Amino acid sequence: MDKKLGFIGCGNMGAAMVGGIINSGIVSKENIIASTKTKSSSEALESKFGIRTTIDNKKVAEEADVIFLAVKPFMYEAVIEEIRDLIKKEAIIVTIAAGIEIDKVKAWFNRDIKLIKTMPNTPALVGEGMSAICPSDNVPEEELEYIISIFNSFGKTEILGENDFHGFIALCGSSPAYVFMFIEAMGDAAVKMGIPRKKAYRLAAQAVLGSAKMVLETEKHPGELKDMVCSPRGTTIEAVIELEKSGMRSSIIKAMEKCEEKSKNM
Incomplete structure (x- = not known):
């Protein structure tokens, strides 16, 4: 054409x-x-x-x-x-x-x-x-x-x-900002642990990229992929439990709802 x-x-x-x-x-x-x-x-x-x-x-x-x-x-x-x-x-x-x-x-x-x-x-x-x-x-x-x-x-x-575009804005239009904040926070934690900042951001970004690619290419449920990383009495499950205590999932859901609401009212 x-x-x-x-x-x-x-x-x-x-x-x-x-x-x-x-x-x-x-x-x-x-x-x-x-x-x-x-x-x-x-x-x-x-x-x-x-x-x-x-x-x-x-x-x-x-x-x-x-x-x-x-x-x-x-x-x-x-x-x-x-x-x-x-x-x-x-x-x-x-x-x-x-x-x-x-x-x-x-x-x-x-x-x-x-x-x-x-x-x-x-x-x-x-x-x-x-x-x-x-x-x-x-x-x-x-x-x-x-x-x-x-x-x-x-x-x-x-x-x-x-009618789904408001939800799309919350899910994809604005989500790069959420992910950048996540990468930045991971980088800050890594710096606290002694890793140089530039390397910390590069390592964090690649980890996020690879994880997203696993979801797309394996087509497995994100929860199943998460469970694959969480060994019994291991390090990852400790981090996951702490994130749950801090309300990570509910915070993301609430943020997206606010984003959708704002989009509808613009």
Whole structure:
């Protein structure tokens, strides 16, 4: 499927997507155009990726078959008003703003559009993103699969109902922050035990990465994998019991509930 991709806004997340797309070979760099606020940003993108750039959103709207709206959520209405009369009749609009509903975006366009709501998380920057995808009813299966393949180029994807996006934000959108805090705490403990800080963070991060990979690749229940590490009268079970005393699980659940609640009320 030879389509031209357009990015309106191309900050860290947009750049991560562009890098993944180019590296995967799904779309050639010649068929990607991105608009940014400043000429310096455009020049930096063009230099890094070899894509075409502009500071004119309208140019992207006129050329692209798939338009990624990668601007801040508060900018959506104004950007859509600027481009809605210029997009191609069969263009696919991809939003990257979990808090903005499909119906609201359609109302802003004030015309029949093919719309796919998405939410990647920041590990997309290193090719390990987790993205939620929700298509509107009029998106053909072939075109949905094409968009999924684009998001798979910088991580993994899951199709979710729009009502589940608030939970997704708590589970994947915000969870990198929880994991970074966990790694930082592990690093602090290791420093207390005498391990140099830089090594401590590297060791902790690799331990977390390896553990996550075990869950994905073995498809075993996390509790079963935990039990495999906990030998009778061993060191690990002592640590696990202490974590249970401190309410580790309940703290995570409560934090995610707060995150979901905030997302719903934004």
